[in-house]
Amino acid sequence: MRKILIVGAGQSGLQLALGLQAQGYEVTLMSNRTADEIRAGRVMSTQCMFHTALQHERDLQINFWESQAPRIEGLGVSVAGPESQRVIDWVGKLDGYAQSVDQRVKFAGWMETFAQRGGQLVIHGAAVSDLDYFSRTYDLVLVAAGKGELVSMFGRDAARSPYAEPQRALAVSYVHGLGTRPEHPDFDAVRxxxxxxxxxxxxxxxxxxxxxxxxxxxxxxxxxxxDVFQGVKDPSEHLALTLELMERFTPWEYARATKVELTDANGTLSGRYAPTVRNPIGRLPGGGLVLGVADVVVANDPITGQGSNSASKCADSYLSSIIEHGDRPFDETWMQSTFDRYWSTAQHVTKWTNAMLGAPPEHVLNLIGAAGDLQPVANRFANGFNDPSDFEEFFYEPEKAGAYLAGISPSGV
Incomplete structure (x- = not known):
């Protein structure tokens, strides 16, 4: 039985651990927090997962909260114009529904399931020196902890990382009491x-x-x-700032938020980070090699909502690569090819996300505007969140965008 160590108990680490466990591998999972500490801790993300990522969880039969989580059937876009009035407003329908489960709920539940199924769960922060030792006792060491000292083992890939600085300041609030969006009261959508x-x-x-x-x-x-949340520690102040900015810049959303309250004292989060692609193989002082997973090696800004989706897709891709490799050594060549296999899909996420961080060119504005009049455009844009590779066909190049719109426009222009 092959022994595999996974450091980091997030979406990718836990999904991969449970998948390998189901295939009979001897898996050790390292987490710096217990399940109870995660469940009682601060929110970690927004984690809206689309159809393909959700299907990976279904395939492993770890979709424990699917019947409880809201079914997100659409994705809508609004654009603010002068005096904070909407100049564009539409919603596209998703071919398969999306869902968001608070990672405190999911990760704690998955961690407990892993332990109940006989997995070795070690509650301990890992340093590079620890991995140096473990690399000699495990057939494969995977690093799925996207923050801290371990990430420094994976050098930045400058050719794939156009931004050296954070491109957005992030601020999250989990709330109860939000009203429905009046434009579509009969179904849920990401707005x-x-x-x-x-x-x-x-x-x-x-x-x-x-x-x-x-x-x-x-x-x-x-x-x-x-960019006003840095240094704000009080959750109530964080929410008040969020609502004040909504009233100023998105009054149509503020109108349904006048009665909201935080879900809990740990329901806020703020921060920023530079989107970065890193080299996938980490070299340890003793000569051992470790393979980076998900946002350890491909960290995108959350503007396109791809973080948990990418983590799920990475875990699924790595799982296939490990199983298909059989009893052969997990050497450097295998590690690189395993990452390259994942990058074949991840590259589309990175390209799209980095494009969305800049000012949109005229043809993209035309696409977004056309979606308000042409439902097929709205639907295609919405479903691109599930399969970002489709944006290659109509989004980046003015010629392709123009040809696409001409082909579906009733007027032929």
């Missing part, structure tokens, strides 16, 4: 509100520790009017 030159507000339903809730998520251009 993307774009405020040109200022930032973005995302609103999405979720399942949290206290049941159904909604997430208010600001992404502010650094130094701009939304």
């Amino acid at each position: 993307c509100n774009l405020v040109p030159g200022v930032g973005e507000l995302f609103v999405m339903p979720t399942l949290t520790t206290s049941g159904r809730a909604d997430i208010l998520f600001w992404e502010g251009i650094p130094g701009g009017p939304l």
